[in-house]
Amino acid sequence: MPSALAHAAPALALIPAFARPGAPRRIWWLGVMCAAAPDLDVIAFALGVPYAHPLGHRGLWHSVPFAALAAGCVAALAFPRPVPGFSRPRAWLYLFLATASHGLLDAATDGGLGVALLAPFDPRRYFWPFRPIAVSPIGVDAFLSARGVAVVWSELLWVWLPFATLGLLLWRRAR
Numbered sequence: 001m002p003s004a005l006a007h008a009a010p011a012l013a014l015i016p017a018f019a020r021p022g023a024p025r026r027i028w029w030l031g032v033m034c035a036a037a038p039d040l041d042v043i044a045f046a047l048g049v050p051y052a053h054p055l056g057h058r059g060l061w062h063s064v065p066f067a068a069l070a071a072g073c074v075a076a077l078a079f080p081r082p083v084p085g086f087s088r089p090r091a092w093l094y095l096f097l098a099t100a101s102h103g104l105l106d107a108a109t110d111g112g113l114g115v116a117l118l119a120p121f122d123p124r125r126y127f128w129p130f131r132p133i134a135v136s137p138i139g140v141d142a143f144l145s146a147r148g149v150a151v152v153w154s155e156l157l158w159v160w161l162p163f164a165t166l167g168l169l170l171w172r173r174a175r
């Protein structure tokens with residue numbers, strides 16, 4: 001996986017496309033959390049669920065259909081009443097894109113198993129043909145190693161730079 005920080009990049013980049021006067025701030029925080037949340041599935045390792053299992057790491061919880069469902073639940077819970085100027089479908093779309101971006105980014109990493117992007121309809125694990133993002137080590141100690149430096153560099157180049165550019169373009173378009 002890219003680091004949890006890098007997974008925030010798409011959620012942040014999309015803000016200018018969805019921001020409207022009066023939009024509740026918590027939607028952006030929720031977007032960032034939704035973008036990082038699929039990696040909570042590493043708990044599967046502790047529970048003895050094998051990596052390649054449909055419910056293992058990068059399985060169902062990393063899929064696009066699951067992102068659609070999760071975004072619907074979060075939007076319904078976070079916005080039980082309509083928010084003026086920010087409809088629930090709009091909230092759902094933002095949260096869906098933020099959540100789905102996680103698996104799509106993971107599929108561009110250079111290690112681990114692929115991502116079950118279409119689970120539960122298709123259990124196969126997918127990678128993009130081009131996988132420039134270095135897999136992030138787990139834990140702060142590992143991050144302070146030479147491998148950690150390589151990961152940070154690859155995330156700057158292949159995650160933060162493209163999404164900062166996208167965010168800037170969306171921001172200019174929105175103005």
Ligand SMILES: [Zn+2]
Nearest residue numbers: 001038039106
């Ligand atoms: Zn992941």
